[in-house]
Amino acid sequence: MRFSSLAALVLSLLIVACSSQQKVGKTNTQVIANLKAHVQYLSDDKLEGRRTGSEGEKLAMQYISSQFSSVGLAAKGTDGYYQPFDVNDGKQINPGTFFTINDNELNAGKDFFPFPYSSSQKIEALPSIAIQEIEMPWFFDLKDVLEENKNNPHFDLNDYIYNNAKKAKERGASAVILYNSTATDDKLQFNAKDKSAPLTIPVFYIHKETAQKYFKDPAAALTIKFKADIGEKKRVGHNVVGYIDNGAATTVVLGAHFDHLGYGEDGNSRNTTTDHAIHNGADDNASGTAALIELARILKQSKAKNNNYLFIAFSGEELGLFGSKYYVENPTIDLKKVDYMINMDMVGRLNDSTKVLTLGGIGTSPTWGEAIKTTHSLNFIFKYDSSGTGPSDHTSFYRKDIPVLFYFTGLHTDYHKPSDDADKINYDGQWKIIQHVNSVIESLNDKGKLAFTKTRETQTSTNASFRVTMGIMPDYTFAGTGVRADGVTEGRPGAKAGLKTGDIILQLGEYNITSMESYMQTLGKFKKGDKTKVKYKRGKEVLEGTVEF
Ligand SMILES: [Zn+2]
Numbered sequence: 001m002r003f004s005s006l007a008a009l010v011l012s013l014l015i016v017a018c019s020s021q022q023k024v025g026k027t028n029t030q031v032i033a034n035l036k037a038h039v040q041y042l043s044d045d046k047l048e049g050r051r052t053g054s055e056g057e058k059l060a061m062q063y064i065s066s067q068f069s070s071v072g073l074a075a076k077g078t079d080g081y082y083q084p085f086d087v088n089d090g091k092q093i094n095p096g097t098f099f100t101i102n103d104n105e106l107n108a109g110k111d112f113f114p115f116p117y118s119s120s121q122k123i124e125a126l127p128s129i130a131i132q133e134i135e136m137p138w139f140f141d142l143k144d145v146l147e148e149n150k151n152n153p154h155f156d157l158n159d160y161i162y163n164n165a166k167k168a169k170e171r172g173a174s175a176v177i178l179y180n181s182t183a184t185d186d187k188l189q190f191n192a193k194d195k196s197a198p199l200t201i202p203v204f205y206i207h208k209e210t211a212q213k214y215f216k217d218p219a220a221a222l223t224i225k226f227k228a229d230i231g232e233k234k235r236v237g238h239n240v241v242g243y244i245d246n247g248a249a250t251t252v253v254l255g256a257h258f259d260h261l262g263y264g265e266d267g268n269s270r271n272t273t274t275d276h277a278i279h280n281g282a283d284d285n286a287s288g289t290a291a292l293i294e295l296a297r298i299l300k301q302s303k304a305k306n307n308n309y310l311f312i313a314f315s316g317e318e319l320g321l322f323g324s325k326y327y328v329e330n331p332t333i334d335l336k337k338v339d340y341m342i343n344m345d346m347v348g349r350l351n352d353s354t355k356v357l358t359l360g361g362i363g364t365s366p367t368w369g370e371a372i373k374t375t376h377s378l379n380f381i382f383k384y385d386s387s388g389t390g391p392s393d394h395t396s397f398y399r400k401d402i403p404v405l406f407y408f409t410g411l412h413t414d415y416h417k418p419s420d421d422a423d424k425i426n427y428d429g430q431w432k433i434i435q436h437v438n439s440v441i442e443s444l445n446d447k448g449k450l451a452f453t454k455t456r457e458t459q460t461s462t463n464a465s466f467r468v469t470m471g472i473m474p475d476y477t478f479a480g481t482g483v484r485a486d487g488v489t490e491g492r493p494g495a496k497a498g499l500k501t502g503d504i505i506l507q508l509g510e511y512n513i514t515s516m517e518s519y520m521q522t523l524g525k526f527k528k529g530d531k532t533k534v535k536y537k538r539g540k541e542v543l544e545g546t547v548e549f
Pocket of ligand 1: 001002
């Protein structure tokens, strides 16, 4: 699951309390034991957080494919069960890069580096360090600019270098060569994630010792040869795909992503400490992956044979739905014959007292409402989100006009933290969800191909567009009025106003907070430094505090 923005899961909520009292059927202890084994294996430290393209991903792939195989699924990837795909990982310094001074070859990375926006022409020149001649490389000592901005918190050296190089080009430089003759650490290094537009000249940084050796005498003339060769850095992720061929005209797709954050290298962790900790992702999404394997076992034996069944364990989800986007662009079955897609992402934290289960994508087919109504509720309290878009892989299928249904037991304080561990999983709850998915599939067996309907888009405005934040983690599954804080960050405006986990925000300034949507709209009305009253509910009490953004 990935919430790239706070607004990504604004649910249009409708609570349906099903009061059906039918018997649920005996708990299948074997399935629960299987689920436990899958989650425990996938979220073991040995897999190091299943980061896309890592060794841990490989171990997870092997596990899932061997499970698919033992369940009796046919391989339906492009390489057996696997479907490899590229993940763009930014830029890299290719081996074609070199820099020589007076015929001494410098070591890329150690003695120098090219900036990622460098152009790639090969240059040979005899410049003088102190003179800026037209069509020649220009040298810049960062000394002055570093000293001038020593106490300027808004100064961004990388920004300065980029803009300065652009100007130098306009004034006639054929390349820019930077060095730092001061003792101040400039912290410059090759930044693979730099997305600056490419320049038409190469820009190099020469490390301190090397610069001292060659650039000491500003009057010296040097023979330099260099070339910056910047390439795309790629990682390979793998979907794992299995198939039950019932010889049917249509196919149901079942999906769950199995990748997670690794050590948080991709910047998507919510870990607040600085330790290099493994993010085990037991709920996100070993839980859905385990459910996918057990559903495969059930559907292999199912009498509902009017569909074929395709099972996809996606990778690259946490980086931006890479695996599912790749699959829908490079499908291994005919997507036109897909009946519908069911996605399970974070299904391991069913709350036994609230029994809230979120179902997304309800608006993507007129048949969903009916199917849910006629299927045994298993005492779930459903929260419906009509949108076909959301923070997980069903979005990719919705975008191909396929009806989707999304199962989700809700956010929690361990979300995207190293503490999302297997001992916190509700395996009985997971088993109930599997039964629900299976009943929905059974109830649709004779209904033919589902009609598709377009839904509203989930708002995708990013956090960055909000000028202020409260520093709370909203509970997206909270069904009542207001916004319930599922976590409160110390030292932020919400905590300073007295808010604690579990409090429900009812009013900010003169604005009533009725939903996530109104909460976010309201936040948009404030700017940094504003002070306002916050009214919130704690238990039965209504309290007030002062928020300063
Ligand atoms: Zn996630």
